[in-house]
Amino acid sequence: MSDTWIVLGATSTIAGAFARKLAERGDGLILAGRRMDALDAMATDLTERGASRAEPVSFDARDPGSFAAVLDAAQAAGGTLNVAVFVGSMPEQSAIDADPALVDGVIADSFTGPTRFLTLALPVLEAQGKGTVVGVGSVAGDRGRLGNYVYGAAKAGFATYLSGLRNRLGRAGVHVLTVKPGPVDTAMTRGMEGLPFMAQPEAVADDILRAVAKGTNVLYTKRIWLPIMMVIRAIPERVFKKMEI
Amino acid sequence: MTGWRSETVTGWGRAKRSECQVARPETQSGLPDLSVAAPAIGNRRSYGDAALNDGGKLIDMTGLDRILAFDPEIGEVEVEAGMPLGTLVRLYAPRGWLPAVLPGTGFATVGGAVAMDVHGKNHHKAGSFGDHLTDITLIQQGKARRITPKSGAIWKATLGGLGQTGLIARATLRMKPVSGRAMLVTERRAMNWAEHLRLLDSSKATYVVGWIDCTATGSALGRGIVEEAELTPGLTPPPKTPRKVPFDAPPAALSPPVVRAFNAAYYTRVPAHGRTLVRPLDAFFFPLDKIHDWNRLYGKRGFHQFQCVVPLAQADALRAMLDRIARTGQASPLAVLKRMGPGNGNYLSFPMEGYTLAVDLPNRPQAERLIAALYAMTAEAGGRIYLAKDALADGAVIKAMYPDHAKWLGQVEKADPEGRLATDMIRRLDLRRLP
Numbered sequence: 001m002s003d004t005w006i007v008l009g010a011t012s013t014i015a016g017a018f019a020r021k022l023a024e025r026g027d028g029l030i031l032a033g034r035r036m037d038a039l040d041a042m043a044t045d046l047t048e049r050g051a052s053r054a055e056p057v058s059f060d061a062r063d064p065g066s067f068a069a070v071l072d073a074a075q076a077a078g079g080t081l082n083v084a085v086f087v088g089s090m091p092e093q094s095a096i097d098a099d100p101a102l103v104d105g106v107i108a109d110s111f112t113g114p115t116r117f118l119t120l121a122l123p124v125l126e127a128q129g130k131g132t133v134v135g136v137g138s139v140a141g142d143r144g145r146l147g148n149y150v151y152g153a154a155k156a157g158f159a160t161y162l163s164g165l166r167n168r169l170g171r172a173g174v175h176v177l178t179v180k181p182g183p184v185d186t187a188m189t190r191g192m193e194g195l196p197f198m199a200q201p202e203a204v205a206d207d208i209l210r211a212v213a214k215g216t217n218v219l220y221t222k223r224i225w226l227p228i229m230m231v232i233r234a235i236p237e238r239v240f241k242k243m244e245i
Numbered sequence: 246m247t248g249w250r251s252e253t254v255t256g257w258g259r260a261k262r263s264e265c266q267v268a269r270p271e272t273q274s275g276l277p278d279l280s281v282a283a284p285a286i287g288n289r290r291s292y293g294d295a296a297l298n299d300g301g302k303l304i305d306m307t308g309l310d311r312i313l314a315f316d317p318e319i320g321e322v323e324v325e326a327g328m329p330l331g332t333l334v335r336l337y338a339p340r341g342w343l344p345a346v347l348p349g350t351g352f353a354t355v356g357g358a359v360a361m362d363v364h365g366k367n368h369h370k371a372g373s374f375g376d377h378l379t380d381i382t383l384i385q386q387g388k389a390r391r392i393t394p395k396s397g398a399i400w401k402a403t404l405g406g407l408g409q410t411g412l413i414a415r416a417t418l419r420m421k422p423v424s425g426r427a428m429l430v431t432e433r434r435a436m437n438w439a440e441h442l443r444l445l446d447s448s449k450a451t452y453v454v455g456w457i458d459c460t461a462t463g464s465a466l467g468r469g470i471v472e473e474a475e476l477t478p479g480l481t482p483p484p485k486t487p488r489k490v491p492f493d494a495p496p497a498a499l500s501p502p503v504v505r506a507f508n509a510a511y512y513t514r515v516p517a518h519g520r521t522l523v524r525p526l527d528a529f530f531f532p533l534d535k536i537h538d539w540n541r542l543y544g545k546r547g548f549h550q551f552q553c554v555v556p557l558a559q560a561d562a563l564r565a566m567l568d569r570i571a572r573t574g575q576a577s578p579l580a581v582l583k584r585m586g587p588g589n590g591n592y593l594s595f596p597m598e599g600y601t602l603a604v605d606l607p608n609r610p611q612a613e614r615l616i617a618a619l620y621a622m623t624a625e626a627g628g629r630i631y632l633a634k635d636a637l638a639d640g641a642v643i644k645a646m647y648p649d650h651a652k653w654l655g656q657v658e659k660a661d662p663e664g665r666l667a668t669d670m671i672r673r674l675d676l677r678r679l680p
Contacts, residue, residue, distance in 0.1 A: 016271070035272075044312065044314065045312045048312040048315050048336065187269070187270070187271050190250055190268065191250070192248070193250070
């Protein structure tokens, strides 16, 4: 029986590249996201590329009422269930300062939404005793930076959750992969100048698939971010608080 | 929302470059607003400045590369403009369908293939890319407009129309049914110019192309290898991982002695009595795609490609051009001779019945002089220059070579009255009246 992947936040650029690679090896795809017109177009494309199934399902990380339908669709598809989480949002820190209500959305998109979804999926995953959960966090979650610390805090929360989930699901035979990308060349980063070590979405998708196959626990992509973040994490807080990086 | 990024955009020949603001939309809904502002580009496989807009904006369409619909009964596939043709081969050949016309690189996008009305090794049988499309969706001044071959003038102005009749957003290809997933290729030596033409003229094969040794002179002038191919059922080894050229090569890499030695070896690798072999589809159609960024072999200064077509009766003029190229010793190993079938009447489409010669020349001052002379000889012979390759021509010469230019201009001015889709090539050749 083939693999079925739930892709949360399927219209994101990285998710799109990832889904294409899954499609070309014939996996089934449940495409979960908010923009149904975009998901419909994606589903047609992925079916033509070889997906054994590509089904768009309406999903909003901020609306737990939308979660059950996604799981139902995946179970109807059959096969080994896998989940890949690509949701997240990153408003400017200044926009958050001007409208504190934005904090709730950022936390829901990157942390509480996917956490709640995965909690729902847990019994299925544990019962099947195999499969993979891919959670996409960010290098921004490794340290609270001046420019995006609300986003960073949400990603840090998600990373900690994934660490615990790995501890639990690992015992049942389900692997959990935490992905921490640096800047990726997507619509989200196009307007920003001067981002270092920019990765291409296809390369990130390749890295994720390789890490899934190898059973990697935490993947930095590009790989250069692993040593960089080791250094940044090691900077004492009394020094870090005066830095602008 | 789509942001803009500052980028140095070059043509494939890397001899021309421009500083542009580039957007890369990923959904069709992101398109209409943008299209008011800027020309669209694909994978940047035009050699000169056709996809450049120095100091202006460009819309990179490679993020719009979805399959929108496929009809397995008749092999019609509708795709977004950023779809690379090589991807269509990879996805549909195993299902029995192949794009009817394929250029020499699978990286070329459908949008680019429309804007250049590209041709392939089967032009004499199949015509050019536009002859196998059933519709195109243009975005003109923010509004989508679907055109078909029955649309008349706007269709003829769009195929080969350099992207000036509106942003090319989508197109539907009528693919051809194929039973095979491999090519049966016959290679034969042609000892000189006369034999080369004779082999091209007498071939009955679906795909025919001649590789020409541009370093051979005298009695060996025009020698080369004629390649004839048909689709065939058969298994081929799985594709290898593409290799890359990691840095700009030093100038000596393609110096005349190196090229002469390479060409001699390339020629004699085919036995005197010829040979037949089975090749994978992509190796046959896109021989250079195996080496990513091969254009870097020409070093930092880049290169030019000269490509002309002359009427059948002017074969001697083409021979004179080849003689001139050979005597200067400037040519690279990449040179191709082919017999083309009749043109299709699209206003700026390149193909016309005759012989086409394409030669890569490293970018040096003497190359520009040589190309200028070759352009003059082409004009004299009643031939024309391929705009997908050009970086150096003079506008008046091009307009004389494309007598339907005025008809094209009429459609373009209606479609884009403010000249927002103009590129460096359009300005250099003065193809439009711009504000």
